[in-house]
Amino acid sequence: MNKVKYVFSIFMLGLAFCMFSSVNTSLAGSTKSADSIFSPVRNYNDLQQKLRSARNNNKPVLIEFYAAWCHACQQADQYIFSDPEIQRQLRSFEVLRVDLTNKNPDSTEIARRYKVYATPTFIFYDENGKKYKPKSLNSRTNRNTFLEALKELN
Numbered sequence: 001m002n003k004v005k006y007v008f009s010i011f012m013l014g015l016a017f018c019m020f021s022s023v024n025t026s027l028a029g030s031t032k033s034a035d036s037i038f039s040p041v042r043n044y045n046d047l048q049q050k051l052r053s054a055r056n057n058n059k060p061v062l063i064e065f066y067a068a069w070c071h072a073c074q075q076a077d078q079y080i081f082s083d084p085e086i087q088r089q090l091r092s093f094e095v096l097r098v099d100l101t102n103k104n105p106d107s108t109e110i111a112r113r114y115k116v117y118a119t120p121t122f123i124f125y126d127e128n129g130k131k132y133k134p135k136s137l138n139s140r141t142n143r144n145t146f147l148e149a150l151k152e153l154n
Contacts, residue, residue: 034077037090038064038097043106044113047096054094055129060153061094065111065121068101073120080146089150126153 041047054061066073124132134149
């Protein structure tokens with residue numbers, strides 16, 4: 001009898017876990033993970049092609065220079081790019097990520113050409129392909145200042 005109770009208890013715990021997992025994901029709504037909103041950039045030519053495509057489609061561009069070991073990058077993923085309103089605003093953008101986690105010739109070339117010395121670095125282009133410096137962004141970028149920057153370009 002104790003064995004039956006034990007098996008039944010394990011079964012109920014598993015069932016509860018499955019139910020909680022499905023409720024938890026349905027509560028998340030349409031928010032995507034931060035990684036999923038970015039299109040990775042493989043090399044300088046890839047970046048130039050994506051910028052041309054955005055310009056041809058009249059889309060503004062956000063390029064983020066990122067590194068997995070960068071605490072500020074992780075904070076941006078957690079508090080800025082995971083925000084549903086930020087994600088809604090970014091739907092009209094070409095959103096690119098240059099990963100500088102592991103230095104390689106391709107990422108080093110892009111960072112050098114764009115004069116990127118620290119992560120995260122955000123570079124914006126308007127829908128005409130012209131580099132744009134948002135008025136609201138500064139060294140203390142947070143969800144609200146980033147949202148204002150996106151609205152300047154939308």
